Amino acid sequence: MAALSLPYPGLLLKKPKKKLGVALVGLGSYSTYQLAPALQKTQFCELRGIVTCSPEKIPKWQKKYGIKDVNVYNYENMSQIANNADIDVVYVVLPNSLHAKYSIIAANAGKHVWCEKPMAMNTEECRQMINACSSNKVKIAIGYRLQHEPNNQKMMEWARKQPFGPIKDLKAAAGFYGNSLGWRLEKEMGGGAMYDMGVYPLNAARYSTQMEPVAVSATHEINRPQMFDEVDETTHFKLEFKNGIVADCSTSFGENMNSLEVNCENGYYYLKPFQTYSGVKGEASNGKVLPPFGKDQQAVQMDDDALAIINNKPMIAPGEEGLKDIAILEKIYESAAKGGKRLLL
Incomplete structure (x- = not known):
């Protein structure tokens, strides 16, 4: 049987x-x-089931993807998925405030959980999700697709091997100018630029240094108060790491931004763009080019996570990874509420 390898070191899997x-x-x-x-x-x-509160969508999805009637659920009867051997994994793709509730329902039904980022609204919800999966002996992965993308993985490799010398500082930014943002404008739903797009530069700063920050400071910026009356439109945050490394990060619903730049003692490297669904590319100061990845990022992410389940190996981005980001995110909001005060992590 042919051997397959996942993109993180030392993990050799069978088909x-x-x-x-x-x-x-x-x-x-x-x-x-x-x-x-x-x-x-x-x-x-493969796609075998759907859970929706919109009955009008069901016929279209069934016709397009051949989904059986018995594999269609709504939010009220989703727990019955426990009796369905067709379904091995439940992928929660809901507004942020609903991630914990439905991930826990899936775990209690004995199904593996894939949950979109950000993991949850707060660290307590993250821990509840992790505990539910652990208690039910199922795995949980967070949808950090960039950790499965080769050029972002190169950032991680260079952080470990330091071919350009020790990292001095870095910049990470992800955002877009948005008008039709729906629930992302509602605080109770987990809206705001930091929750939605800010997790990209936050997670990137961590994996591009292969370290955890020791301090944080942050400020919010709102240029359209009539629209952003509950949540942040733009957030600037600074993460401090050991050895004096500083990550200057930004996220926004009011400005297009998409870059990851790492400066080292003997050179630099960057990705521009670094978090689009396709076309992630970059270059290093030695002339090395990082061309766009030719495969579907989401397909690679789900295959990686499926293989980890099948072979009972660690997920690339397990629940603990999502928890770490949310713990920092909470401090970012606290710092901004205190006028940008520097807070230890």
Whole structure:
């Protein structure tokens, strides 16, 4: 049987005999335009079920993807998925405030959990999700697709091997100018630039240094108060690491930004863009070019996570990874509320 390797070191896996069945919880734009199409390209998992509160979407999804009637659920009867051997994994793709609730329902049903980022609203919810999965002996992965993307993985490799010398500082930014933001403008739903887009530069600062920050400071910026009356439009935050390394990060719903730049003692490297669904590319000061990855990021992410389940190996981005980001995110909001006060982590 042919051997396959995941993109993190030391993990050699065997090809499974059958695919894992995935049920998508929430049929919004990300499920519709990214995940469902990506599941048509995966080697080790496939779309078999849906969970939705929009009955009008069901016929279209069933026709397009051949989903059986018995594999269609709503939010009220989702726990019955425990009795469905067709479904191995539940992928929660809902507004942030609902991540914990439905991830825990899935775990209690004995299904592995994939949850979109950010993991949850707070660290307590993250711990509840991790504990539910542990108690039910199922795995949980957070949808950090960039940790599965080769050029971002190169940032991690260079942080470990330091081919350009020790890191001095870095910059990371992710955002866009948004008008139709829906629930992302509602605080109770987990809206705001920092929750939605800010997790990208936050997570990137951590994996691009391969370290955890020791202090944080942050400020919010709102240029459209009539629209952003509950949540942040733009957040600037600074993460301090040991050895004096500083990461200057920004995220926004009011400005287009998409870059990751790392400065070292003997050179530099960057990705521009660094978090788009395709076309992630970059270059290093020695002339090395990092060309765009030619595969579907979401398909690679789900295949990696499926193989980890099949072979009972660690997830690339487990629940603990999501918890770490949320712990820092809480401090970012606290710092901004205190006028940018520097807080220890």
